[in-house]
Amino acid sequence: MSSSPAFIGTADLASRLTSPDVRVVDVRWELDDETAGERAYAAGHIPGAVYLSWLRDLSSDTDPIQGQLAEPERFARVLGAAGVGPDTTVVAYDDGGIYMAARLVWALRQYGHAKAHVLDGGLPAWRREGRPITGEVVEPGPREYPVPLARDLRATKDDVVAALDQGGTAIVDCRMDATYGAAGAHIPGATRLPAPVLFDGDGLLRAPADLRELAERAGIERGRPAILYCGGGISASAAFVALREIGFDRLRVYDGSWTEWGADPATPKESH
Secondary structure, rough: OOOOOEEEOHHHHHHOOOOOOEEEEEEOEEEOOOOOHHHHHHHOOOOOOOOOOOOHHHEEOOOOOOEEOOOOHHHHHHHHOOOOOOOOOEEEEOOOOOOOHHHHHHHHHHHHOOOOEEEEEEHHHHHHHOOOEOOOOOOOOOOOOOOOOOOOEEEEHHHHHHHHHHHOEEEEEEEHHHHHHHOOOOOOOOOOOOOHHHHHOOOOEEHHHHHHHHHHHHOOOOOOEEEEEEOOHHHHHHHHHHHHHHOOOEEEEEOOOOHHHOOOOOOOEOOO
8 A cells, every 4th residue: 555645445445454554543523413423433333443533532622713633742642542653554434424534634644644545435435345344442552653743734824815915826615515605705716626526426536537627627736836725624625635646736725714714804705
C-alpha cells in the first residue's frame, strides 16, 4: 500500500486487515445525533477497527468554532490512545453520508502523517462485497505518538481575507447543494464544486478524467493555490483528498468555513 494515494480499495484493505502496522478507524457521525456513529460502530464494524468521534476526540475543545481541528498535543494524545504510531498506516471509513473519513485523512496529512487513506466507498462498499463485519470492540494497546508539526494544508479566516485582497488564489465552495442554497450567500468570487459530485452513486471516487473536468469547471488549476471551504470543513476535506488523488497539491481547507465566515458581520458575503 503506497503512502501517497489518498484512497484505497476494499480488496487492498482486506489483504492487510490483520497487519500490525495498519489501524482501521471508524469515524461515522451524524450532524443531528453525535452518538449515532458510536452506536453504529457497536452494532457492526470492520474487524479490528477502533472508533473515534470527530467532535469528542479529534476537534479542539477550546476553539469557539465547533469542530475545528484539534491542537497538535490533543491530536497526538488521541491517536496514541487509539493505537496509532507515527509509522502506522491509517485507513479511515464512514458510511458515505458525511465525509468524516476524508476529514480525518486531511487532518492526519495536515500533521504530516502521510500514511493516511480513505476507504473508497466506505462501509457500504465493504458490506456490498460481503466482507466481514463484527461487533467486537477493539481495545488497542497505546502507542507513543510525538506531538506533530503542522503543515500548510489548513487555512484560517485571515488567510481567506488575505487571498481575497491579494488575488491569485481560487476560492472554492464545496458545500452540498441543500446547505449552499439554505445559506443564500457565499464568499465573494467563490466558484462551486459540491463535494458529492466527486463521487459516483455508490460513493466511489470518480475516474481521474472526470475529476479533472470537474476541477477545471471550478477554476482549479495545477500550480495555482486554492482554498476549499464548505459549511464546517468536512465536505471541503472530501474535495481536498479527491483532488489530491489526481495531483492537485496546492490546496488548503478553510477549517472554519461558512460556520465562521457567515457568522462574522465583518466578512464580505455575496448573495446567490
